[in-house]
Each structure stands twice: as C-alpha cells, then as structure tokens.
C-alpha cells in the first residue's frame with residue numbers, strides 16, 4: 001500500500017537470573033521492533049528496589065552517545081520496553097508524552113508496577129469510570145493506565161495474588177493486550193488476552209529469559225528457540241519460569257492483518273510453521289489462481305515497496321511474469337518530513353518512491369499492494385505511474401477489502417476513513433485511477449495463512465469480531481454510518 005498504517009506497539013522484556021545487566025538485550029530487542037511504533041519509545045529496568053526509566057518521543061536513538069547514556073542509567077537485571085504508536089487518547093505532543101510506555105504506577109510504599117503492553121482495550125470507557133471512582137482522576141488518556149490500574153485493583157482485592165489479579169483482568173477487560181509487567185520485587189510477568197489477538201513470544205538462553213512481540217527480537221539476542229505466550233496465559237519469572245493458562249476464550253483470534261502488513265517478513269507468528277514472507281508469497285499464489293485470466297493482460301509486475309515485495313515475488317513465481325523492481329523507496333523520506341515541506345502530504349508521498357520511467361513506459365503493469373485502507377497513497381502512486389507512460393495498471397491486493405474498523409490496536413478506527421466501507425471495488429478502482437482492482441478473497445487469505453478460520457481475527461474484512469462489545473459497537477456504528485450520520489472519533493472511544 002505504501003500507505004502508513006500504524007500498529008499500537010512493540011514490546012520487549014528480559015530478565016537475567018544470573019544478575020547480568022539486561023539493558024543491551026532490551027535495546028536490541030526493541031530496536032528490531034521499531035516498525036511497530038514510532039511515536040515514542042521507553043525502557044524501564046529495576047534494581048535493588050528502584051525502577052529506572054528512560055523514554056522519549058520518536059524513534060529509538062541509534063547514536064553511540066545516546067546508547068551509552070541509556071546503558072549507564074538503566075541499571076538492573078530485569079527490564080521491559082515499548083515502542084509505541086497511539087491508538088487511544090489524543091495525539092498532541094503533550095498527550096503523546098503522557099502515553100509513553102512503560103508506565104510506572106502504584107504507591108511509594110506498597111504495590112508498584114511498571115507495565116508495557118501492545119493492543120487496545122474495547123470497553124475502556126466503562127473501565128475508566130469504574131477505576132476513577134476507586135483511584136481518582138487518571139493522569140494520562142492512554143489505556144495503559146487503565147490496564148495498569150485494573151491490575152493494581154486486582155492485586156489489592158486478592159492480597160497480592162498476581163495470578164488471581166490477572167484472572168480478573170481477563171474476566172473484565174475486553175480487547176487485545178499482550179502485556180509485560182515488573183512488580184516492586186523485580187519479578188517479571190507476561191500475559192496475553194484470552195483471544196491472543198496481538199502476537200507474543202518468548203525464549204530462553206542460559207539464565208536469560210526474554211519476551212517479545214515478534215521472534216526477530218529474540219533472534220537478535222541470539223535466542224534461537226522460542227515458544228508463544230498462549231491466549232489467556234500468565235507466565236511468571238519469579239525464581240524460575242512458570243506458566244499457566246488462566247482463562248480460555250471461546251476461540252483464538254490472532255490478527256490476520258499481521259500476516260499481510262504489520263509483522264516483519266522474517267517473523268514466525270504463533271501457530272504457523274513458516275515465516276511471514278512465505279505466507280505473503282502464498283497470498284500472491286492464491287491471487288494468481290483467482291485471477292489467472294486477468295493476469296494474462298499484464299507484462300510486468302511491480303510492487304509498491306516494501307511490504308508487498310514478497311507477494312510480488314510470489315506472483316512472479318506463479319505466473320512467470322517478470323517482476324521489475326522499478327519502484328524504489330527513498331529510504332530517508334519519512335512521514336515526519338510532511339511537517340517541514342510546503343508540498344504537504346501528497347508531495348511527500350510522491351517523494352517517498354522513485355520510479356524508473358524506462359521500465360514503466362508502454363508497459364501493462366500488474367501492481368501488487370498489500371492492502372488499501374484510505375486509498376490516497378494508491379491514487380498518488382498510480383497517477384505517477386501514468387505520468388511515466390504506463391499503458392495499463394491492474395492492481396492486485398493481497399489483503400481483502402477492508403470494510404470495518406479495528407478495535408484491537410490497528411489505527412483504522414472509523415467507517416468513514418475506510419475507502420472499502422464507502423465504495424464498491426469498481427468505484428475504488430476509479431478513485432485510485434486503476435484499470436481494474438482485484439482483491440484477495442477471505443478464503444484465499446485464510447488458506448494461505450494456514451491456520452483455521454476460527455483461530456483468526458478477520459473483523460475488519462468480515463465485520464465479525466471475536467469479542468462481544470466490539471461487535472455491538474461496530475453494528476451500531478455501521479448503522480449510523482449507513483444513515484449518513486457523522487462519526488465522532490474512534491469507535492471504541494465514543
């Protein structure tokens with residue numbers, strides 16, 4: 001898509017039972033997850049009863065001086081970290097500062113926790129008002145504080161029994177939450193919502209235990225064998241690692257969009273036996289079958305870099321049509337450049353890629369995209385291909401048409417912003433300027449992922465959500481939207 005759709009967060013945590021400092025494990029782990037959140041980053045470590053913390057907006061720093069400074073200040077053999085994109089709360093600089101994770105909560109003397117999580121809470125409004133009655137006004141508008149306070153509430157109610165407190169979260173909090181916590185004794189805990197919506201894995205090397213959103217964050221730390229935090233599971237590392245599934249959801253529901261767009265191509269997501277890039281190749285092979293006749297009209301394949309590259313390769317393998325790598329990313333043109341240029345958003349999208357006109361002129365292009373969310377980026381890129389002389393442009397999209405918002409941590413939270421909920425396929429093709437638009441079917445997607453339909457979240461493409469409140473809110477919001485009523489903010493925050 002070339003479009004930048006954002007994920008709530010990437011999380012990484014580590015504990016060394018031989019008292020080795022963990023900062024560098026945290027640093028490398030989080031750096032390999034920076035694609036999951038670029039608005040802010042944070043590290044919290046713990047040593048001798050003290051939490052040490054460092055955080056800021058934007059990307060994780062990579063210059064030597066900053067890294068040395070972080071290593072010096074973040075003491076301890078246990079730590080958690082977070083690279084965040086906000087899918088709750090406001091997005092002014094002040095609010096982004098307030099929402100940075102990990103968040104430290106609790107009393108000076110008494111229960112205290114540091115918490116870092118990836119996901120999004122659905123029944124956040126109800127929880128917020130209940131917890132305000134109990135603890136007073138919230139200090140941030142981010143839902144990390146809601147999850148953290150709910151945990152503190154359970155710890156108070158069950159006299160410090162962590163397992164029962166997390167069980168209470170699983171009973172009362174609806175949504176996606178892959179979570180890491182350090183308590184005031186320096187113990188590390190990991191738990192995941194009962195549907196396992198966002199990815200979460202862990203591994204061990206010697207006396208080092210590490211937890212991460214995706215497997216490359218373990219591999220970068222030389223942890224080469226790993227397992228997954230199961231849906232509804234709590235893993236504690238107090239003296240040794242102990243795991244227990246506390247609650248079972250009606251079904252598992254890992255986010256299908258992770259496979260098409262978010263996760264790194266070299267990740268292995270739970271339940272699958274192959275890396276994400278192989279699944280993206282399989283998406284394209286399924287497209288090749290579905291649109292075999294249409295593809296005969298095309299003489300080259302082009303992908304909008306880089307998340308569609310693996311699918312473009314798969315399409316080339318399946319059809320024999322040459323994959324021309326004629327579109328290249330201008331790597332250092334970032335979204336932040338929007339603010340500083342006079343051309344605005346459109347100009348910067350154009351500048352993000354360079355297209356080699358000699359390879360495009362007169363060609364009938366099969367353009368591979370991983371997904372179309374708002375459609376603006378496709379429109380700009382297709383106009384550019386036309387300007388360079390493309391004779392025909394047929395778009396093949398590996399993720400089915402997105403028609404519904406996401407409640408679980410992907411930043412598409414209204415019906416109105418989704419081109420797929422407003423227009424038919426032909427209308428979208430017309431809007432983006434393509435000769436034809438060819439989406440993957442839901443069946444093709446599921447088959448290529450290789451997991452049963454019943455263990456995936458497909459909410460944004462099917463309108464059927466794995467959790468009850470999300471379904472209720474979505475049904476209501478869809479009805480008002482179809483009546484032309486104005487949407488006011490994110491569906492789950494109204």
Ligand code: SF4
Nearest residue numbers: 255256406457459460
């Ligand atoms: S609604 Fe879509 S983007 Fe959100 S978790 Fe489900 S599959 Fe993923």
